[in-house]
Amino acid sequence: MEYVVSERIAKTYERLKGLEAVQRGMEFIQADEQNTLEDQLDLVVIEAPTFEEWDRARAFADKLAALGLEDVQVDRHGNAFGVRRGKGNTGKAIVIEGHLDTVFPKGTVAGRPEPRDGVYHCPGMADDTRGLAAVLSVLRAFNHSQIETEHDLIFMGTSREEGMGGFGGMKDFLADHDNIIGCINIDGASIDTITYEATGMKTFAVNFYGIGGHAYGAFGKVANPLHAAARAVAKIADLEVPVSPKTTYAVSNFHAGNDAAIHAIVPKATIKMNMRSDCQVELDILYGKVLQCIKEACAEETARWGMDTITYDIETYVDVKAGTQPADAPIVQATYALIKDMGMEPTLGHGGNTNANPPIAKGIPAVCVGGGGNAGMVHTTKEWWDSTNAYKGPQIIFLLATMMAGIAGVSESIL
Secondary structure, eight states, X not given: OOOOOOHHHHHHHHHHHTSHHHHHHHHHHHHTHHHHHHHHHHHHTSOOBTTOOHHHHHHHHHHHHHTTOEEEEEOTTSOEEEEEOOTTOOSOEEEEEEEOOBSSOTTOOOSSOOOBTTEEEOTTTTTTHHHHHHHHHHHHHHHHHTOOBSSEEEEEEESOOSGGGTTHHHHHHHHHOTTEEEEEEEOSSXXXXXXXXXXXXXXXXXXXXXXXXXXXXXXXXXXXXXHHHHHHHHHHHTOOOOTTTTEEEEEEEEEEOOGGGTXXXXXXXXXXXXXEESSHHHHHHHHHHHHHHHHHHHHHHHHHHOSSXXXXXXXXXXXXXXXXXXXXXXXXXXXXXXXHHTTXXXXXXXXXXXXXXXXXXXXXXXXXXXXXXXXXXXXXXXXXXXXXXXXXXXXXXXXXXXXXXXXXXXXXXXX
């Protein structure tokens, strides 16, 4: 079925893109792409593994301050942000953000990358240093165009998006700020895909405990936590999950013992798991089934020997709620119309694990889009980013921000 953009959204867009100030901002972004690229190169060499983003956060905050934002800070959660006040004094705000962290340990980036035919080979160049550069580009465009929005705009670099960070910076920011009415989350490069749903995710460790002992001398006298863990994994492996909504699980780690104690029954064994679903109900059901597998495994290993009791506990690393919004929500319609007008065919990305998750799960309109250009081999040391037509990313975000924040005396927010 063909996607339909409502008359209200279409008319709002046509009106805004015809404004001289908006045109000025669009032209500026294209002309300013070299400065955006310089920001990207400045930031990519400031390595920022998850939980170690401080140096990059401080550098990003300095760039925000230099561009005239108010209340620029690195907050207690490691997020770097500042505010561009709206003319309407509504107290409400739109967030435009990219994430500060990358998946690489310090020492991975060799130095400032040089282009080869417009392509930069550097870990983190696209994900998500391009997103941070796009945030700065959009801010410069608002300054140049002198557009006065109705609502405030918050320009931000967030901490702890990747891996064990579990979108923590975004989650914590929203917990501290109840005035956010919409979010534009910028991640990676591609500008033809709209992520408007939030895949729920749980990542956790299960620790199994027993007495432990000599592999020969204690045999038959103690239960084995490692065997209990293996029983649990076998049970989990047989679980069935729905294809739609997409639901997945994986036991990703299994730890017990060491080579020095290779002739010992371990006192502790650990498994680590990741599970995801596009539906929170299905995620909760799956988690309940996994817990049942663990309980049964402990009981069975205990009963096998009848000498002691296997116990367990759980350490939760990531707990992200699933959420969705209608495919025809105003923010999705607007993003679709903007991409279409750029001459591309928009794709609605079903599900997703991005910084759009926390706002969507809280019922706040949000989309995740790319920052422009093209990229490949992301999350590997062979990551590359192509700068061809990269300015189109910030242009889309600039237009979407004006539609979401409204222009004082000209148009209301589409939200």
